[in-house]
Amino acid sequence: MKWSELFTSSVGKKFVMGLTGIFLILFLIVHVGLNACIWAMDEGKMFNLAANFMGSMVVPRILEIGLFAGFLLHIIQAYVLENQNRRKRGVTYQVPMGNNGSKWYSRYMGWLGTFVLLFLVIHIRQFWIPSRFLEMEEVTYNGVAVHNLFALMKDTFTNIWYVIVYLIGCLSLAYHLMHGFQSAFRSLGVYNSRYLALIKAVGVGFAIIVPLAFAMMPISMYLGWV
Numbered sequence: 001m002k003w004s005e006l007f008t009s010s011v012g013k014k015f016v017m018g019l020t021g022i023f024l025i026l027f028l029i030v031h032v033g034l035n036a037c038i039w040a041m042d043e044g045k046m047f048n049l050a051a052n053f054m055g056s057m058v059v060p061r062i063l064e065i066g067l068f069a070g071f072l073l074h075i076i077q078a079y080v081l082e083n084q085n086r087r088k089r090g091v092t093y094q095v096p097m098g099n100n101g102s103k104w105y106s107r108y109m110g111w112l113g114t115f116v117l118l119f120l121v122i123h124i125r126q127f128w129i130p131s132r133f134l135e136m137e138e139v140t141y142n143g144v145a146v147h148n149l150f151a152l153m154k155d156t157f158t159n160i161w162y163v164i165v166y167l168i169g170c171l172s173l174a175y176h177l178m179h180g181f182q183s184a185f186r187s188l189g190v191y192n193s194r195y196l197a198l199i200k201a202v203g204v205g206f207a208i209i210v211p212l213a214f215a216m217m218p219i220s221m222y223l224g225w226v
């Protein structure tokens with residue numbers, strides 16, 4: 001396959017979707033792991049230090065640019081593929097084809113992805129923009145002043161509406177991953193049925209555990225557990 005076909009052929013576009021999907025899955029592992037530091041019961045010290053490390057070092061900052069590019073590519077290719085498929089069928093996806101034995105969430109990947117995107121817009125505005133571009137409350141550990149993202153989180157999640165938006169975002173992410181995890185590997189050419197069975201099982205576990213851990217963060221803060 002030529003490089004240009006990654007963006008012009010259907011197989012190429014699916015390959016890009018799979019590759020960016022796996023990259024975003026890796027990001028989620030790092031993000032959920034770092035955020036889990038809020039449960040260290042140290043008033044956010046471990047979490048603030050870890051978040052500050054990621055925000056101030058060169059390599060994570062470069063990866064961050066790659067991350068936003070990955071999100072953008074994943075979203076653009078998804079809409080291009082969806083439109084292309086619609087035009088080929090000449091009908092909308094769900095109705096006339098019936099469910100074909102597939103799970104509902106695999107037929108609504110576009111909608112689920114759109115909900116995750118809406119969640120992300122709110123999320124980036126709430127945490128990432130203040131941390132990178134605005135004045136933020138700071139806290140000092142061993143003489144080093146860092147952004148107090150823990151306090152911002154606690155403050156945000158005293159508002160029940162934010163908690164609800166986050167729970168909807170996490171639920172959409174869970175169903176998006178339930179199909180997306182294994183689909184990413186298929187798009188990269190994994191056809192062996194034994195590997196696929198394993199990938200499917202890991203994917204279901206991932207789609208439950210990671211969004212559940214994320215969802216427990218606003219809940220823990222709202223209920224004052226941390």
Ligand code: HEM
Pocket residue numbers: 031035051052054055064067116120123124127128131132149153166170173214215217218
């Ligand atoms: C639900 C609980 C979540 C909490 C409490 C949370 C918290 C945060 C915080 C505090 C930041 C800023 C970090 C910094 O500036 O150093 C951040 C950044 C970010 N979050 Fe989340 N997050 C959550 C879920 C998610 C989910 C589910 C996604 C993706 C689907 C996501 C995607 C991002 C992105 C793309 C950034 C900006 C890039 C970065 O800082 O690495 N977050 N999040």
